[in-house]
Amino acid sequence: MALKSVDHVVVRPGRTFSDKDVEIPVAEDLTTVPGIPIRHEDVSFYSRMYPIESQNVEKAADREWVWTVYEDDIYEYRERHDELVKPLVDAAMVSGDLEPTGTPDFDMNITEDIRSKARELGFGEVGFTRYDFHYAYSSKKSWVRYEHAICLAVEQDYVMTQTIPSLAAEQAHFGTYEIEGALMLDLADYIRERGYHAQVHSPNDNSAAFIPMFVAAGLGQLGANGQLLSPHFGSRSRLAIITTDAPLNHDEPVDYGINNFCKECQICVNRCPGRALVREKIWWRGVEKFKVIYERCRPVMARYSGCAICVKTCPVQRYGMKPVMEHYVDTGEVLGKGSENLEGYDFQDKGHFSPGELPSFDKKFFEIPHGTKEDWLFEQFKSRLEEGNSTSDFEAMEFVSNVKEVLDKGKTTRGDE
Amino acid sequence: MNNESKFLAGLRVTLMLERLQLDAIFKDLEGSWVDHPDYEHLVRDAHLGIAYFDAGKELVDIDQRIVDLINKFK
Numbered sequence: 460m461a462l463k464s465v466d467h468v469v470v471r472p473g474r475t476f477s478d479k480d481v482e483i484p485v486a487e488d489l490t491t492v493p494g495i496p497i498r499h500e501d502v503s504f505y506s507r508m509y510p511i512e513s514q515n516v517e518k519a520a521d522r523e524w525v526w527t528v529y530e531d532d533i534y535e536y537r538e539r540h541d542e543l544v545k546p547l548v549d550a551a552m553v554s555g556d557l558e559p560t561g562t563p564d565f566d567m568n569i570t571e572d573i574r575s576k577a578r579e580l581g582f583g584e585v586g587f588t589r590y591d592f593h594y595a596y597s598s599k600k601s602w603v604r605y606e607h608a609i610c611l612a613v614e615q616d617y618v619m620t621q622t623i624p625s626l627a628a629e630q631a632h633f634g635t636y637e638i639e640g641a642l643m644l645d646l647a648d649y650i651r652e653r654g655y656h657a658q659v660h661s662p663n664d665n666s667a668a669f670i671p672m673f674v675a676a677g678l679g680q681l682g683a684n685g686q687l688l689s690p691h692f693g694s695r696s697r698l699a700i701i702t703t704d705a706p707l708n709h710d711e712p713v714d715y716g717i718n719n720f721c722k723e724c725q726i727c728v729n730r731c732p733g734r735a736l737v738r739e740k741i742w743w744r745g746v747e748k749f750k751v752i753y754e755r756c757r758p759v760m761a762r763y764s765g766c767a768i769c770v771k772t773c774p775v776q777r778y779g780m781k782p783v784m785e786h787y788v789d790t791g792e793v794l795g796k797g798s799e800n801l802e803g804y805d806f807q808d809k810g811h812f813s814p815g816e817l818p819s820f821d822k823k824f825f826e827i828p829h830g831t832k833e834d835w836l837f838e839q840f841k842s843r844l845e846e847g848n849s850t851s852d853f854e855a856m857e858f859v860s861n862v863k864e865v866l867d868k869g870k871t872t873r874g875d876e
Numbered sequence: 877m878n879n880e881s882k883f884l885a886g887l888r889v890t891l892m893l894e895r896l897q898l899d900a901i902f903k904d905l906e907g908s909w910v911d912h913p914d915y916e917h918l919v920r921d922a923h924l925g926i927a928y929f930d931a932g933k934e935l936v937d938i939d940q941r942i943v944d945l946i947n948k949f950k
Contacts, residue, residue, distance in 0.1 A: 618919050778924050786931065795927040798892050813895065 462791045466490040469713055474614070474691040474779075476578045483690060483781050485716040486788050489723075494674045494712025495681055501745030506593040509744075511668060513596045515874040518753070520828035520835035522874060525761040532626050533764055540633040544663045547640030548873060554647050555604040555658030555702070563654030563705075570708045576649050577611060580642050583696060584612035584689050586676025586710045590702050591667070598872055599666040604658050605702040607709075610669070610676045611646070612689060612696040613639040620695050623771040624764040624807065632765060635697040636662045643699050655705035662699040664873045669698045671746075677710045680717035683736060684727040684769035685751035688717050693776030694769075716784060717775075721749065724793045727769035730802055732809075732818045733759035733825075736769060758825050763807055772802055832865040892930040893950065900949045901926070909941075918942060 463486040473479050515522060529537065563569075570587060577585040590608040592600060619631035639662050647657035660666045670687045674680060679689035686694035728736040728749075735755035740747050760766045770776055774783045774795045786794040795801030802814040809818040828835045840858045844850065893901070905922055909915045918939060925938040925946055935943045 618916055621919070621923070774927075778927060782924060782927075786933075790931070792931065794931060798927065798930040799895050800893060800898050800923065800926045800930065803895060803898075811895070 461788050463488065463788045465788055467714070469690075469715055471690045472578070474583065476581075481690065481781050483715060483784050484788050485714060485784060489716030489719040489784075489787065490714060491716075491718040493677075493714045495671075495718065496747035498742070498745045501742070502593050503745075505744040510597045510600075511594065511744075512598060513665065513872040515872050516596070516598055516870045517831065518757075518829070519832045519870070520830050521757055521761075523832060524828045525757075528761050530764070533629060536626065536629060537633070540637065543637050544640050544661075547637075547644065548661045548664045550644055551640070551659035551661035551664065554644070555602075555656065557647075557651060557656070559651045559654045559656060560648075561652040561654045567653075569653060569655070569705045572653065573609060573646075573650060573705065573707070577609070577646055580646055581613065581638075582611045582642065582646075583614040583691060584610070584673075584678045586610045586673065586678045587707045588672050588676040588709050590700070591672055591675065594669075594671045595667040596665070596872060598870065603660075603666050603702060605656055605704045607703050607705065607707045608672050608676070609646075609701040609703060609707070610673045610678055611639075611643065611699050611701065612673070612678065612687075612692070613642065613699075614692045615695045615697060617695070621771065621777070623767045623804070626764060628767065629765045632697075632767070639697050639699055643701060647701055650701070650703055650705060653705065655703050657705075658702045660700040660702065662697055666700070666872075669700055672700065673698060675710075675712050677713040680713075680715050681746075681748055682717060682727070682773065682775070683721035683725065683749040684773060685736075685749065686770070688715070688721075688773070688775045688780070690715065690780040693773050693780070695776045715780060716787075718747075720784075720787070720793075723787075724774065724796065726772050726774065726793070726796055726802060730768055730772045730804070730812075730814075730817070731756075732763070732766065732768055732806060732812075733820070734817075735759070754825065754827075754829070758827050759820070761827075762824075768804055768806075771804060774801060777801060831870075833862050836861050836865065893926055893946075897949045898926070901945050904945055904949070905942075922946075 465484045466487040467485050469483040469485060470480050473481060574585045588608050590603060590606055595603060613635050615635045616631040619627045622628050643659045647659050650657035670681060673687050679687045682688040682694060684694060688694060689696055725738060728738055733755040735752045737749055740749050743750050774793060778794055783794045797814055799813055805811050806818050812818060901922060905918060909918050918941060921939045921942045925935050925942045928935055929946050
């Protein structure tokens with residue numbers, strides 16, 4: 460007999476196009492709200508007063524620094540990846556200007572037509588919502604066209620992902636972006652053939668924080684690891700958006716039980732090598748969420764093949780949401796919790812870590828460049844002055860010249876989030 | 877609830893698979909099936925089957941090849 464009462468059952472399409480629907484039972488004590496607890500007036504306030512910006516701009520100093528600590532194989536792979544996706548990102552950049560090639564058929568259900576085509580192309584999750592400018596990056600707001608957002612996720616290879624942290628897992632991660640970038644352009648072409656405009660928001664040049672729109676479109680909920688937990692892949696998916704003027708019907712947010720499940724589970728929090736994940740939720744920019752500590756995460760990610768232990772150890776990623784939620788209803792327990800298979804991991808030069816064990820790093824390990832590149836140059840220069848070091852004319856000129864070089868290069872939103 | 881608390885509460889204690897057993901299961905799986913089209917399905921089922929085994933659950937709906945592997949190395 461089940462230990463928990465079921466509050467509701469979520470029905471979702473199967474993992475692949477040909478799979479049958481799945482039913483996910485949500486226990487009463489996991490039930491909160493569809494999507495995420497939100498205070499809309501606070502979201503508006505923060506987006507107006509403190510608009511968000513791409514990490515590729517705001518955190519440009521550490522984004523550049525990571526290349527200096529990559530292992531050789533990762534460095535070479537990342538270079539190749541950037542070369543491969545460049546034409547896809549270039550094409551996405553101008554995709555919103557292209558005119559439709561067909562004529563709209565107003566008797567057609569264009570929402571379901573696009574959903575079906577996207578699934579057929581290989582997108583694992585497809586949902587529709589309003590493009591929410593509250594989450595758009597400052598430097599991208601004027602680029603975005605068309606009001607409807609098609610939220611699209613491609614599943615990352617299962618077997619390779621379980622080898623995290625490794626080059627193979629990074630190939631699964633970045634390789635999925637390469638596939639997705641091309642699929643996005645194909646789907647946009649299809650929408651234009653149907654008589655509507657379509658703008659591709661590349662997964663390698665995001666226009667916004669995408670997760671809130673995926674949650675609004677009912678494709679998952681935000682996990683304690685700061686990632687979208689979708690029904691079939693958990694956080695093992697790569698996200699991108701197409702905006703369009705096709706008259707789409709919007710989907711609704713769903714309560715999969717994740718808001719409370721992550722409070723119970725906490726595996727990713729317990730297993731995070733950098734101690735970058737937190738136990739308690741906070742209200743942040745108008746939503747109640749687990750806030751990842753970027754400065755604890757980034758140094759580990761950069762030096763340990765993308766880390767992603769939080770992805771590897773998430774039961775929703777490993778088993779899928781249905782068995783996890785069924786097990787919770789049956790037993791009140793988190794499937795896999797405490798087990799070597801789910802929680803144990805090899806961490807390269809640090810060795811193997813079973814449940815309850817974590818690698819350690821000294822304080823210096825976490826000292827990395829932060830802010831924009833010019834902020835970081837200024838901060839280093841200021842520190843030297845504060846330490847009482849005198850500055851020669853040559854050093855002052857060198858500082859000015861470095862800042863000028865950064866400013867001349869300009870900012871770019873390109874890069875994987 | 878961990879095994880010690882379960883034992884003290886008079887509940888059934890389940891033994892979880894350990895690292896060496898897990899390595900053996902996945903090594904055997906890879907050696908026998910890596911080139912088979914079912915390989916990904918089998919790896920998925922292996923993880924789920926091991927989780928069910930560790931939880932003391934029946935291995936229903938798990939591929940028989942995985943059930944055999946778990947029984948071989950448990």
